[in-house]
Amino acid sequence: MPFARYRPVFAAPGALPFTLAGLLGRLALAMYGVSIVVLIADRRGSYALAGAVSAVGVLAGAALMPLLGRLVDRLGQARVAVPAVLATALPTGALLMCVRSGAPDWTLFLCWALSGTSPNLGGMARARWAHLHRNDAAALHRANALEQSLDELCFMAGPVLGMVLCTTLAPEAGLLAAWTLGTVGTLLFAAQRGTEPPLPESTQLASAGRGLIATRGFPALLAGFLAAGLLFGSQEVTTLAYTDALGRQSAGGVLLALVAAGSCVSGLAFGAIRPRRPAAVRLAFGAGAMTLLMLLPLAAGRAGAGLVVLGAALLAAGSGTAPTMISGMTLVQELLPAHRMNEAMALAVSAILVGISTGATLGGALVQHTTPGTGYLLPATAATLALLTTLPAALRTRTP
Incomplete structure (x- = not known):
């Protein structure tokens, strides 16, 4: 397998650091699903409730993600990603408290839906690759292949890690670890300002409403x-x-x-x-x-x-x-x-x-x-x- 062909992908300064930081964040994303299901099923004794709360979180994330993406295009990745990921701390913590305290079921749906402000690190990474390799179609093709393979790697390891933490430490351990990894990964990713795509010009912003x-x-x-x-x-x-x-x-x-x-x-x-x-x-x-x-x-x-x-x-x-x-x-x-x-x-x-x-x-x-x-x-x-x-x-x- 000619993996040496991937070397030009990382030729741009700062490419490897933002890739590794993004990997942490995506590993967290892969851990969330199994972690929330195991947590609620264990503490509340209902897989039906656990699956429903998880589904609501996915749909909330799907609804919020394009809005965050538009803000990122207007303001820049770092200026949006940092407050967005920090904003997940309160609803995530509230969810853990509600699960343990026996709060009504609707509070779990609300807290998990509000936790859906995590930025789309995979999309932001692909936007960086598109900017870095805008004049090299072959390098961009390999960068996209690398991103997809990293996604698959995370979804191989993430659920296993989340399950191990939930079953060996505590039902809350998987969710806490996922939030920590996601926050740290996002902050490290946002700190790599040298590879961040430039902000649009005023003429481009005028057409952004379409x-x-x-x-x-x-x-x-x-x-x-x-x-x-x-x-x-x-x-x-x-x-x-x-x-x-x-x-x-x-x-x-x-x-x-x-x-x-x-x-x-x-x-x-x-x-x-x-x-x-x-x-x-x-x-x-x-x-x-x-x-x-x-x-x-x-x-x-x-x-x-x-x-x-x-x-x-x-x-x-x-x-x-x-x-x-x-x-x-x-x-x-x-x-x-x-x-x-x-x-x-x-x-x-x-x-x-x-x-x-x-x-x-x-x-x-x-x-x-x-x-x-x-x-x-x-x-x-x-x-x-x-x-x-x-x-x-x-x-x-x-x-x-």
């Missing part, structure tokens, strides 16, 4: 991200239900880690290849491969295969997601103006988050009323939807 949704091609791209989120959310619930039905609930986390591992490796490999086709075409090819690979866990689940076979199928299926996401983020950087990049990235991530929440809900309903393996129909369908939304742009694109 909605990004009106940008040609962007609505279809957001629909693709929504479908990808639907895939992620439904696949997670279906996998956990399948292992539970086999009496091996603890293996669910391992299987989900295999999905992330497949995506991480394929992302690094995809980034090492010099792109020769337009991003829209690469996105369609990625979505097509993802659609075909998602048939593997569907076949394994419907056949009632064991964990080894299902694990191999999920590992292969995961390898199709990273190239699709990398190409999608690259296309966002190409379609949207540089002075609106943080808002654009936030909209993309929000679409994914809404998809994840919706996919988890639909997946849970499907596995509740069918055999567990049938639930893999939903991620396979979501992958097909992602392909259908990306094909028109690819067909309009003329390859060089």
Whole structure:
């Protein structure tokens, strides 16, 4: 694997420090989901309540993220990220107190929703890469591949770390550790001012009121991200239900880690290849491969295969997601103006988050009323939807 090709990505001064700082923040993001569920389920004795509070937090974050992104584009990353992450301290602390004190359930929903002001470090990092490598398409492609692989790495390690802390120290330990890591990571990230994209000029600010949704091609791209989120959310619930039905609930986390591992490796490999086709075409090819690979866990689940076979199928299926996401983020950087990049990235991530929440809900309903393996129909369908939304742009694109 020619990982030496990633060296030019870090040639810009300060690239490595902001990448490592952002990694801390994203690790925290990956810890939040399992930490909040374990905390509420343990202290209140209800997984239904825990799942509902977690879902409300995801949706609140999805709603606030584009607004924070627009502020970042106008005021700068550091000036918005620092107060935004510090503002999470009060509602997070209040949530812990409400859980322990037996406060009414509605207080948990309110506190966790108000905690959704954490800035989108992944989007801000991609905005920095877009600025640093604006004249080098190959380096930007590799930077996006690196970011996606780091995301997958965090979602391999984050849930495991959160679960270990919650079960070995205290139910509150996972959430406290996630908040600490997220705050420290964000503050360190914001301190790297040398790589922060410049503020827009007054003429650019005058056009900032126009909605990004009106940008040609962007609505279809957001629909693709929504479908990808639907895939992620439904696949997670279906996998956990399948292992539970086999009496091996603890293996669910391992299987989900295999999905992330497949995506991480394929992302690094995809980034090492010099792109020769337009991003829209690469996105369609990625979505097509993802659609075909998602048939593997569907076949394994419907056949009632064991964990080894299902694990191999999920590992292969995961390898199709990273190239699709990398190409999608690259296309966002190409379609949207540089002075609106943080808002654009936030909209993309929000679409994914809404998809994840919706996919988890639909997946849970499907596995509740069918055999567990049938639930893999939903991620396979979501992958097909992602392909259908990306094909028109690819067909309009003329390859060089």
